[in-house]
Amino acid sequence: MGKSILIVTIGLSIIIGLFILKLNANSKEGLSVTVHQFESTQARLIANSGIETYLEKMRRNKTLSGSFSDQPLFGGKYSINISGPDSNLVIRSIGEFDGVVHESVVKATRSPVQLPSVYGAIYVSSTNLSLNFNGNMAIDGNDTNPGGSEGSGTSLPGITVDSQDDSAYIVNTLRSKISKEIQGAGGTPSVSTVDDSLDWNEVTQNLIFAADITVPSGTYTAPMTFGTTASPKITYVTGDVTLSGTCDGDGIMIINGNLNMAGQFTYRGIIIVYGNSTIDTKIAGNGGIYGSTILVGSSVNIQSTGNSAFYYSTQAIKNAQSNLKSSRFKITSWWE
Amino acid sequence: MNILIDIMGSTFIGGMVFLLIFKLNIYGSNQRFSSDSELQLQQNAKTQAEILNYDLRKVGFECDSTAIAIADSERIQFYSDIDRDGSIDVVTYYVNRDPKLTSGTTNPHDIILCRVVNSDTLIGPSLGLTRIKFSYLDQKSVATTVLGNIKFIRAELWLETSEPVETMFTSPQNPYPFTYWEMTINPRNI
Numbered sequence: 001m002g003k004s005i006l007i008v009t010i011g012l013s014i015i016i017g018l019f020i021l022k023l024n025a026n027s028k029e030g031l032s033v034t035v036h037q038f039e040s041t042q043a044r045l046i047a048n049s050g051i052e053t054y055l056e057k058m059r060r061n062k063t064l065s066g067s068f069s070d071q072p073l074f075g076g077k078y079s080i081n082i083s084g085p086d087s088n089l090v091i092r093s094i095g096e097f098d099g100v101v102h103e104s105v106v107k108a109t110r111s112p113v114q115l116p117s118v119y120g121a122i123y124v125s126s127t128n129l130s131l132n133f134n135g136n137m138a139i140d141g142n143d144t145n146p147g148g149s150e151g152s153g154t155s156l157p158g159i160t161v162d163s164q165d166d167s168a169y170i171v172n173t174l175r176s177k178i179s180k181e182i183q184g185a186g187g188t189p190s191v192s193t194v195d196d197s198l199d200w201n202e203v204t205q206n207l208i209f210a211a212d213i214t215v216p217s218g219t220y221t222a223p224m225t226f227g228t229t230a231s232p233k234i235t236y237v238t239g240d241v242t243l244s245g246t247c248d249g250d251g252i253m254i255i256n257g258n259l260n261m262a263g264q265f266t267y268r269g270i271i272i273v274y275g276n277s278t279i280d281t282k283i284a285g286n287g288g289i290y291g292s293t294i295l296v297g298s299s300v301n302i303q304s305t306g307n308s309a310f311y312y313s314t315q316a317i318k319n320a321q322s323n324l325k326s327s328r329f330k331i332t333s334w335w336e
Numbered sequence: 337m338n339i340l341i342d343i344m345g346s347t348f349i350g351g352m353v354f355l356l357i358f359k360l361n362i363y364g365s366n367q368r369f370s371s372d373s374e375l376q377l378q379q380n381a382k383t384q385a386e387i388l389n390y391d392l393r394k395v396g397f398e399c400d401s402t403a404i405a406i407a408d409s410e411r412i413q414f415y416s417d418i419d420r421d422g423s424i425d426v427v428t429y430y431v432n433r434d435p436k437l438t439s440g441t442t443n444p445h446d447i448i449l450c451r452v453v454n455s456d457t458l459i460g461p462s463l464g465l466t467r468i469k470f471s472y473l474d475q476k477s478v479a480t481t482v483l484g485n486i487k488f489i490r491a492e493l494w495l496e497t498s499e500p501v502e503t504m505f506t507s508p509q510n511p512y513p514f515t516y517w518e519m520t521i522n523p524r525n526i
Contacts, residue, residue: 019368033379
């Protein structure tokens, strides 16, 4: 009798055990369905995050390309491959999470640098203008190549300002010797007005976002290079700066403060000196700026005592436009 | 006499045990069927969600114009180079309620979600789908009917088992357990 009860009990236990195992198997399978969905989503997010991470890196490192394998992220990893020219970048990312793989492919173009409008060899935008030109400076709105030869572009005024009052002030203030050296469209002295509605703060902020070189405020006596003709740069000077050494550069230079040029300074491209209040620009060296110089501030004070020359140059500006790289991308397609 | 009582008693107890095992077996079968049905329901929901998720994330891929052509609650048509062959395809999802297509199941609510790429129509099994609803949201997640303003596509799926299942959540009036799946997709190309 005892044995029978034992056999029956064991038999029932086995049946119930198998039944529970079967239910657990379904429960486990159901869980694995949910987990796989989670893993697929994670793999996709990792692949996409990898692309966004490298797009951010490409903003700073404008020549970044090639393969970057097994970058850890969110408990998984991703591998990136960047190929193609700036006009047709292909960024391929393979995200992996817990054995589940997802591929995302993005095509993008690096947006061109938005250069500001150029109105002359020098453009001054200010409500309170002060000039003190001495020395042998030259301001020429006729198109001049950086080597000094004549350019083929249309001439612009030597100096452009916002109002007739500023224009009259400049003409009346200039010494006759200097007056002859302000050449360009409209005769000598070539001073003209323009109705400018640009938001210069926005213009400069966009350029600063793409800056290749950041120069802190200070005095620089050693020779410095801010880009070359083959590889122009966007240079951002964060405050007042004195450049007394031999400096050379290509591209766009944005100076958020006062500019004091005392040495041999040669620049090809656009220089923007801007500030919220007074901008003091002192030029005492023998430099030459080919392109355009833009001074923007509520009060602009320009003092010149050296032999500096300011030339409007389409060649220098076009070179900057062609070769400068922005930090913005346009995503043309995103496969995920 | 004692032997007779022993035989009757053991027969009674044996019968009870047999009935118990029989009943347990029926209960186990029912539970397995219920569990299998629920698992199938879950897998079907995931399969349909994966298909939609795969396609809807590619809305507007390599397409320069307005990517969505039709945006209805049960029909969506969009442009995308879905097969990455360099040419833009027209992809359409729509609901087919033809009972002939769902005659393989006993669930009268079954519908078929058809996927058409250009002129190739793919009509698969119902996979338990009983209702689907697409809705379209703009940049601020506000419902919109302007095709060019659509930035998010929300898909809601209602699925039921193909066969009736007795569970504590079903009733004789609606003996089909159901599940609901919702996803809001932000296609990156629109």
